[in-house]
Amino acid sequence: MAGYLSVERLSKQFSAYGRVACKDVSFAVGEKEFIALVGPSGCGKSTLLHIAAGLSAPTAGAVRLRGERVTEPRPEMMYVFQQYTKSIFPWKTVLDNVCLGIKYRSHSSRKEIEAAARAQLHVVGLAAYADYHPYQLSGGMQQRVAIARALARRPEILLMDEPFSALDAMMRVELQDLLLELWRELGLTVVFVTHDLDEALYLAQRIVLLSASPGSVAEILDVPLPYPRNQVETRRQPIYLELRAHLYNAIVRQVLAGRAEAA
Amino acid sequence: MIEHVIRWLQTTRGSGVILILLLLGLWQFSALYIMDTPTWPPVTRIFTAWYENVADGTLVKHLLATFWRQMLGYFLAVALGISVGVAIGYYRILYNLLEPLIEVFRPIPGPAYLPVLVLFVGIGHEMKVVLIMVASLFPILLNTYGGVRAIDPVQFDTARTLGLTTLQTLREVVLPAASPQILTGMRISLAISLILAILSEMIVSNDGLGYFTLLAERTFKVPDMYAGIFTLALFGYVLNRLFLIGESRLIRWHQESSGRG
Numbered sequence: 001m002a003g004y005l006s007v008e009r010l011s012k013q014f015s016a017y018g019r020v021a022c023k024d025v026s027f028a029v030g031e032k033e034f035i036a037l038v039g040p041s042g043c044g045k046s047t048l049l050h051i052a053a054g055l056s057a058p059t060a061g062a063v064r065l066r067g068e069r070v071t072e073p074r075p076e077m078m079y080v081f082q083q084y085t086k087s088i089f090p091w092k093t094v095l096d097n098v099c100l101g102i103k104y105r106s107h108s109s110r111k112e113i114e115a116a117a118r119a120q121l122h123v124v125g126l127a128a129y130a131d132y133h134p135y136q137l138s139g140g141m142q143q144r145v146a147i148a149r150a151l152a153r154r155p156e157i158l159l160m161d162e163p164f165s166a167l168d169a170m171m172r173v174e175l176q177d178l179l180l181e182l183w184r185e186l187g188l189t190v191v192f193v194t195h196d197l198d199e200a201l202y203l204a205q206r207i208v209l210l211s212a213s214p215g216s217v218a219e220i221l222d223v224p225l226p227y228p229r230n231q232v233e234t235r236r237q238p239i240y241l242e243l244r245a246h247l248y249n250a251i252v253r254q255v256l257a258g259r260a261e262a263a
Numbered sequence: 264m265i266e267h268v269i270r271w272l273q274t275t276r277g278s279g280v281i282l283i284l285l286l287l288g289l290w291q292f293s294a295l296y297i298m299d300t301p302t303w304p305p306v307t308r309i310f311t312a313w314y315e316n317v318a319d320g321t322l323v324k325h326l327l328a329t330f331w332r333q334m335l336g337y338f339l340a341v342a343l344g345i346s347v348g349v350a351i352g353y354y355r356i357l358y359n360l361l362e363p364l365i366e367v368f369r370p371i372p373g374p375a376y377l378p379v380l381v382l383f384v385g386i387g388h389e390m391k392v393v394l395i396m397v398a399s400l401f402p403i404l405l406n407t408y409g410g411v412r413a414i415d416p417v418q419f420d421t422a423r424t425l426g427l428t429t430l431q432t433l434r435e436v437v438l439p440a441a442s443p444q445i446l447t448g449m450r451i452s453l454a455i456s457l458i459l460a461i462l463s464e465m466i467v468s469n470d471g472l473g474y475f476t477l478l479a480e481r482t483f484k485v486p487d488m489y490a491g492i493f494t495l496a497l498f499g500y501v502l503n504r505l506f507l508i509g510e511s512r513l514i515r516w517h518q519e520s521s522g523r524g
């Protein structure tokens with residue numbers, strides 16, 4: 001399977017006789033595509049993303065970026081973690097957190113690096129908070145710092161592991177819209193893991209539905225809803241509602257099948 | 264009125280200071296009127312002795328001698344403890360290699376090294392510095408190890424996705440992440456280093472506060488002896504205070520964020 005970013009017959013087993021997280025997963029992501037990965041909990045979607053980022057190795061199969069096998073974190077891909085309280089280093093200011101991703105690889109002066117980081121903070125709406133420490137910010141703001149830090153490295157691809165699941169509803173909605181805006185403006189490719197069907201439908205162009213543990217691809221779904229999307233209008237389109245019902249039924253089937261197999 | 268007093272008792276430590284002053288008063292009274300013996304001199308005489316010894320430079324000289332050897336041994340322990348602690352926290356192979364050895368040496372009380380060190384290093388300055396270092400080493404080493412082991416995998420993953428090398432990760436992530444535990448170890452060891460400095464001075468030395476205090480006792484200059492002990496109390500207090508100030512500057516992020524959670 002050729003393509004921009006491709007996951008090829010990927011399997012992951014945690015130890016020789018241990019749990020199988022995912023089995024024979026294949027799908028391809030096009031350049032500048034927004035794809036969401038959904039599935040029942042424990043289906044290995046986060047594991048899959050971790051492997052795609054080059055942070056852990058698969059038991060079988062491969063992840064390829066432009067045909068080249070990904071075996072370690074690549075500068076073209078940035079990972080955004082669910083646990084922002086850990087991923088955003090609490091001992092650094094907001095500005096220093098963003099600088100950390102660029103200061104060792106560029107030969108620019110400290111001043112230029114800081115200017116670039118400040119510009120990135122401006123993009124995510126945190127320009128006024130550069131000198132704050134993370135503990136002084138809300139969860140939504142901390143996750144914005146993580147996004148700014150990732151974007152400062154000028155990646156092509158964002159790999160996001162349930163980045164908004166720990167946030168309250170209002171902040172989640174705000175960050176979803178921010179993410180869509182950034183995706184369109186910067187021409188990013190996004191692989192977004194979530195367990196929230198509405199979030200997947202609202203954000204993505206395509207949805208990869210994984211089956212229950214061990215996860216494999218159950219279905220790949222196009223979401224033919226126009227951008228820019230709107231939190232109210234998009235969510236009441238007939239296509240949206242139809243796809244939501246379809247996805248919901250599919251995921252319930254997966255959960256039940258998973259239980260039947262376990263029993 | 265009563266509410267004010269209760270409020271003052273609850274919100275300040277003024278009552279503790281008053282208690283110390285009261286006890287000193289009781290000491291003074293008992294020394295003057297109840298126990299008239301040379302071993303229990305009145306507080307005023309101790310302060311006079313203290314003032315004389317400060318004024319002629321004796322106490323200052325001995326304090327500096329103690330301070331110098333304590334700091335030397337202490338900072339050697341800090342350097343070695345953090346290095347080894349990080350190394351065994353980072354590399355499982357080194358942990359497996361060194362952990363049994365550490366477990367063998369750790370339970371030995373610091374003073375027990377003294378006779379061996381006297382045999383090998385002699386009775387000079389070096390022996391005391393090494394003794395202080397050895398006794399101060401383990402709290403720092405083990406706390407550093409614990410701190411490094413407790414770092415969340417997400418933080419290592421973050422460092423990798425940001426393209427940091429091992430050394431950059433050490434500097435930017437590992438040391439700051441483990442710093443609360445490292446500082447806890449350093450604070451425990453600071454007290455230990457003073458104990459061992461005084462002990463070694465009492466056993467073999469010709470300067471230092473330990474030497475001064477014991478010599479005063481042996482030459483029946485009892486007020487001088489108490490003056491030495493008072494100086495030690497003050498010195499220990501100031502050291503600990505300075506440490507706490509430095510600590511809260513270094514890890515304000517930790518204290519503030521855990522205080523909120």
